[in-house]
């Protein structure tokens with residue numbers, strides 16, 4: 634599932650395209666109205682950056698390609714002309730030079746923005762601090778979390794891209810397991826220092842994963858409902874949580890409930 638670490642690794646793999654004038658295609662008829670290839674013809678690609686789960690590809694005219702993978706999209710990156718699982722004719726976007734070809738499959742979001750449109754963009758404008766930024770500010774993110782709904786759980790806070798950008802459903806369970814927090818704990822049960830520490834730990838874990846260069850996430854609990862907790866052996870629990878009913882996994886022994894014990898919930 635694409636989360637901030639996935640996008641950061643994709644941005645790094647695409648860096649060889651920076652400084653060149655890539656060949657651009659949008660093979661699907663539904664994307665023809667974007668006129669992406671025509672509008673970007675002859676332009677130098679100046680930067681590729683991940684911002685949370687968004688990818689921004691910048692050109693010297695100022696125009697920016699914005700993509701978001703959501704659940705279904707993925708980037709296929711490799712040598713030009715290599716065999717691919719899916720036909721290039723069904724790609725959302727192809728960027729290539731002599732050495733590298735990047736194919737966006739099932740993109741979910743593909744649009745071309747001006748700098749003004751980027752600064753006013755409804756989802757990008759509201760993003761909180763990027764969890765993978767070297768100067769990630771956990772205190773600022775915690776302050777943003779306090780502006781959320783009072784019934785928000787710590788799991789809701791981690792997924793709220795307006796609080797911090799880049800955490801998705803897999804990392805949510807892993808971060809809460811690492812911090813020994815029950816996912817149902819109300820954010821209000823944590824004091825400011827505890828909330829900052831949680832968000833700081835989220836950044837540390839995800840940055841360590843990206844720095845490791847590993848392609849697989851170091852998953853200890855996600856997707857392992859009913860199996861033994863790797864720390865204590867208790868059955869790992871799973872349940873749907875939040876508006877979109879995404880699965881949350883936790884160990885009831887290692888992650889005891891905080892709600893009842895907190896003086897703030899008395």
Ligand SMILES: [Zn+2]
Nearest residue numbers: 862865884887
């Ligand atoms: Zn356990």
